[in-house]
Amino acid sequence: xxxxxxxxxxxxxxxxxxxxxxxxxxxxxxxxxxxxxxxxxxxxxxxxxxxxxxxxxxxxxxxxxxxxxxxxxxxxxxxxxxxxxxxxxxxxxxxxxxxxxxxxxxxxxxxxxxxxxxxxxxxxxxxxxxxxxxxxxxxxxxxxxxxxxxxxxxxxxxxxxxxxxxxxxxxxxxxxxxxxxxxxxxxxxxxxxxxxxxxxxxxxxxxxxxxxxxxxxxxxxxxxxxxxxxxxxxxxxxxxxxxxxxxxxxxxxxxxxxxxxxxxxxxxxxxxxxxxxxxxxxxxxxxxxxxxxxxxxxxxxxxxxxxxxxxxxxxxxxxxxxxxxxxxxxxxxxxxxxxxxxxxxxxxxxxxxxxxxxxxxxxxxxxxxxxxxxxxxxxxxxxxxxxxxxxxxx
Numbered sequence: 213x214x215x216x217x218x219x220x221x222x223x224x225x226x227x228x229x230x231x232x233x234x235x236x237x238x239x240x241x242x243x244x245x246x247x248x249x250x251x252x253x254x255x256x257x258x259x260x261x262x263x264x265x266x267x268x269x270x271x272x273x274x275x276x277x278x279x280x281x282x283x284x285x286x287x288x289x290x291x292x293x294x295x296x297x298x299x300x301x302x303x304x305x306x307x308x309x310x311x312x313x314x315x316x317x318x319x320x321x322x323x324x325x326x327x328x329x330x331x332x333x334x335x336x337x338x339x340x341x342x343x344x345x346x347x348x349x350x351x352x353x354x355x356x357x358x359x360x361x362x363x364x365x366x367x368x369x370x371x372x373x374x375x376x377x378x379x380x381x382x383x384x385x386x387x388x389x390x391x392x393x394x395x396x397x398x399x400x401x402x403x404x405x406x407x408x409x410x411x412x413x414x415x416x417x418x419x420x421x422x423x424x425x426x427x428x429x430x431x432x433x434x435x436x437x438x439x440x441x442x443x444x445x446x447x448x449x450x451x452x453x454x455x456x457x458x459x460x461x462x463x464x465x466x467x468x469x470x471x472x473x474x475x476x477x478x479x480x481x482x483x484x485x486x487x488x489x490x491x492x493x494x495x496x497x498x499x500x501x502x503x504x505x506x507x508x509x510x511x512x513x514x515x516x517x518x519x520x521x522x523x524x525x526x527x528x529x530x531x532x533x534x535x536x537x538x539x540x541x542x543x544x545x546x547x548x549x550x551x552x553x554x555x556x557x558x559x560x561x562x563x564x565x566x567x568x569x570x571x572x573x574x575x576x577x578x579x580x581x582x583x584x585x586x587x588x589x590x591x592x593x594x595x596x597x598x599x600x601x602x603x604x605x606x
Contacts, residue, residue: 314351477532
């Protein structure tokens with residue numbers, strides 16, 4: 213890839229960036245996939261022990277045939293740039309709207325995602341007129357790669373937790389000349405978005421975040437004591453307990469990444485099959501449970517493009533360190549004055565009763581389908597909700 217590391221003499225500059233993976237690395241990736249050493253799997257076991265052997269073999273073969281150059285060219289249709297902020301390379305894609313009064317909007321991904329997550333929503337948000345929408349809802353879309361993810365690397369200095377990342381994006385929006393802007397985020401990106409309003413109260417007009425019933429945030433206030441959550445019915449309490457257990461069962465990845473990221477880094481950097489399994493498991497567990505297969509939950513080519521970005525940039529290792537830094541952060545920030553909107557995908561009735569029992573959040577939307585990656589799973593619904601939230605904040 214070109215222009216990945218700003219030099220000190222251009223530390224405050226913003227320079228064009230273009231993805232251009234070396235062919236030798238693509239050839240090596242395919243060779244490693246073809247020569248993978250596969251483990252055995254106990255008979256009669258499935259996803260409850262991790263990604264099944266047959267499923268990962270299928271995904272690896274699909275990845276080996278994946279046309280990276282075609283998807284690389286699609287990504288390069290977006291103007292992309294790189295700059296240096298606080299000593300860290302920051303990569304971002306930008307989709308300017310043809311509408312002169314468009315509102316600037318940051319789209320912030322999480323883990324195990326990348327800026328690729330927003331490939332199916334960026335154009336519709338930037339140019340609603342061309343997608344059957346109202347041009348008054350247009351955005352200038354800016355999609356950064358979080359430090360340690362994708363082309364915002366290498367990640368050599370620790371302590372890039374949510375607040376420091378938010379400060380970097382405040383500076384990024386200043387460099388782009390935006391006097392007012394909004395933010396949308398999910399997962400780690402939601403934490404970053406949540407810090408922006410307090411850090412930049414005069415410019416951030418609103419913060420839109422997504423969550424789903426499988427995330428820990430939905431369970432944080434649940435103690436099991438009926439008196440502590442009187443709004444929950446007995447059936448809802450039982451569902452919360454079941455969800456919490458499933459979340460605990462699937463939380464080993466976080467225990468490892470927030471305690472021993474460097475040990476994990478060697479496997480993720482050396483084995484593409486290992487990196488694929490690490491990401492595919494979470495996409496299967498966190499996408500719409502009603503989807504019969506991973507292929508029906510998300511576009512598999514988009515998922516494999518995301519995995520390829522992780523592999524080429526060694527983001528498996530660096531993003532694990534980001535999660536460690538977030539878990540050990542000493543500063544968490546505080547809510548700012550900007551309005552906050554929630555979109556809950558795969559909604560269950562208990563989610564709002566846990567997160568917002570007093571209905572203080574003015575914009576709260578629930579969707580019965582979707583999951584942790586709505587920009588990939590339900591792009592039309594997410595686009596509509598982002599438009600609706602910011603409509604009165606322009």
